[in-house]
Structure formats: C-alpha cells, structure tokens
Amino acid sequence: MKRPLKPEEQKIWSMVAATVHPLPGRSAPKKAMPQTLDAPARIEPKRAEAAKQRLREALEGIEPNRRHRIVREREEIGARIDLHGLTQDRAKAALEAFLFRAFDDGWRAVLVITGKGVQGDGILKKRVPDWLGEAHLSHVVAGISEAARHHGGAGALYVALKRKGRG
Numbered sequence: 001m002k003r004p005l006k007p008e009e010q011k012i013w014s015m016v017a018a019t020v021h022p023l024p025g026r027s028a029p030k031k032a033m034p035q036t037l038d039a040p041a042r043i044e045p046k047r048a049e050a051a052k053q054r055l056r057e058a059l060e061g062i063e064p065n066r067r068h069r070i071v072r073e074r075e076e077i078g079a080r081i082d083l084h085g086l087t088q089d090r091a092k093a094a095l096e097a098f099l100f101r102a103f104d105d106g107w108r109a110v111l112v113i114t115g116k117g118v119q120g121d122g123i124l125k126k127r128v129p130d131w132l133g134e135a136h137l138s139h140v141v142a143g144i145s146e147a148a149r150h151h152g153g154a155g156a157l158y159v160a161l162k163r164k165g166r167g
Contacts, residue, residue, distance in 0.1 A: 062143040062160040071148040078107025116155040
C-alpha cells in the first residue's frame, strides 16, 4: 500500500538522495525522489490471530448483573492489588500470585489497579488484560471489566474469579 510522502519525509529523502552516487558505468535515476512511500503490510500469522480470538473469548466482560453487584459493593471485592511503580516482569509475577491466592481463598471478585499512565496509555494498563487471558489463568479468571470511577475507573479492573472446583 502506498501513501504520499509528508513534507518532512520529502526533505529527509532529498538529503539522503543527495549523498547517493550511481555505481561506475551506471547513470543516475531520472526520478530522484519517490512521491509515495511503501508502507509494510502487516500480516499476522494464523497462530497469533487464533491466540487473540481465544483472548477475546476468555475475557468477555463480566456479566452485567454481576458487574453491577460489584460496583454497588453488593458482591464483595475480596482483595485489591496495586501494580503502580512495578516493572512488567514484577507486575506480572505479583498479579499471578495474587490471583492464585485470591482464588484459593475463595474470593469471587478482586480489584487490580494498574494506573492509567501519563496520558492514559500506561503499559500495565495495556498488558494486564493480555496477562489475564493467558491459558494458565483460564481456570481462575471468569472475566474482566473496567472498574467504576469510585474504584479507579480506567486505571483499574474488576476481575471476576471462577468458583473453586469449576473450570
């Protein structure tokens, strides 16, 4: 797929083209500056697409009635974990240990606080839903949903846990 070059790209291209000289015995190309830039096509392997589909299915939102009970605190939020300030590796390890402990303790809903990041694009905010959809957590996690404003809003997630003995 081709797109027109932006003015800053045209300027950079002309600087690069000025430094290039043809090989001996060859003439300079007639058209020194392309008017379009080839954008690489993003081809996702079937495997990655299948994994994304499983993630979508595994992390369907919490049932609306159950989410409403959690928001209104009619269904207790058993535990909370705050991942602020942790590296991705430490956050993932802490999250997994937390979820297994909450599941073993019989909790049905927990709150995971990721933070929003500087401009709402925090890395933990993006990665935690992926981690929650991993296969080794499928017997623990029933669903996730963005938390209500009074529980952290976009910087937190409700995680519904499955009942012990159900998989």
